[in-house]
Amino acid sequence: MQLFASELVIQASIGGLRVGDMIFALVSFAVLLWLLKKFAWGPLMTKMEERENYIANEIDTAEKNRADAEKAAKEANEQLQATRQEAQQIIEDAKKAGQQQEQAIIQAAEDAAARLKKSAEEDIAREKEKAIEALQAQVATLSVQIATKVIEKEISAEDQEQLISDYIKEVGEER
Incomplete structure (x- = not known):
């Protein structure tokens, strides 16, 4: 047995190794x-696969969120552009309305001035008609006074012509 044991022992330079x-x-x-x-190993590999799937899902979710964010940013930019255009249109409409209102005010003022001028x-x-009527009344009064003077005093033809021209x-001066 010792031989067997010795055969099972491999001699090495640093001590021996036993086959058993x-x-x-x-x-x-x-x-x-x-x-x-x-x-x-099985549970570890299962956990590693779960972790790999989780990371892959997170990457997919992040990519989807990034795409959604880009889409939302694009829509926001389009909406902002549309809002700017709408604001510009509102400003232009307000300018046109202001110009139209300005023209309407000017026209109304011109119409009012024309009415005032016509009224004046x-x-x-x-x-003028009243003045002419007053003048006619005064002429009539003066005529009566002249006739009274003529009747009171007899005047010559020359004096009568002088009275008429006076x-x-x-x-003429009163007019």
Whole structure:
């Protein structure tokens, strides 16, 4: 047996190695590997796959969120552009309305001025008519007074012509 044991011992420069110990170590290592594969490696790989799937899903979600954010930013820019155009249109419409209102105010002022002018002209014509009527009344009064003077005193033809021309001059000056 010693021979057998000696054969199983491999001589090495630094101590000897025993084949039995090596076989035991190999079997123990194999059992350990099998146990690790069954109880640790499988669950570890399952967890690693879950983690990989989780990371992949997170990357997909992030890509989707990025795409959604880009789409939302694009829509916001389009909406902002539309709002700017609408604001510009409102400003232009307000300018046009202001110009139209300005023209309407100017036209109304011109119409009012024309009405005032016409009214003033009518007032002037009425006052002129009143003045002519007053003048005619005064002429009638003067005529009566001249006739009274003529009747009171008899005058010559020359004096009568002188009275008439004086009267015409007075009437002309009053006008």
